Amino acid sequence: MLAYNTESTAFSEYPIVCRVNAPLLHTLLRTGINMVFNTRMNSHEARKLIEASGGDIAFARLLGLDEKPGTRQRINNWKRRGIPASVVLEHLAAIDALRCAAESREAA
Incomplete structure (x- = not known):
């Protein structure tokens, strides 16, 4: 799971946004990385x-x-x-x- 610094000013101003978006961002990044690196052998x-x-x-x-x-x-x-x-x-x-x-x- 990606770790986010919730004590920084940007995250501390909008704590609910971080908690809601962190899993979403993790899912999007994981899917994107898998699409790039998950290539088959020819x-x-x-x-x-x-x-x-x-x-x-x-x-x-x-x-x-x-x-x-x-x-x-x-x-x-x-x-x-x-x-x-x-x-x-x-x-x-x-x-x-x-x-x-x-x-x-x-x-x-």
């Missing part, structure tokens, strides 16, 4: 990584998603739409290892 790279892991199910197992219903379709959609940034960040070590493996296969 579909070409996503397809390469998924295939390097051995396919949809193998990729799901690697990320620990194979227990969830609908995972196969979800992974298959990533081949066309790209892997969401949240998934990449959550499983960064595994995805980086796959990137290295895919690059070494292409170089050979």
Whole structure:
């Protein structure tokens, strides 16, 4: 949550405005920041990584998603739409290892 100095002159003159607007500003800033930084991995790279892991199910197992219903379709959609940034960040070590493996296969 964003912290506001309510003792400054601007905030002390209008305390109710600060209490009402602080959550609103926080929501707007959080949404804007997510829109800017929440970019997906491009579909070409996503397809390469998924295939390097051995396919949809193998990729799901690697990320620990194979227990969830609908995972196969979800992974298959990533081949066309790209892997969401949240998934990449959550499983960064595994995805980086796959990137290295895919690059070494292409170089050979």
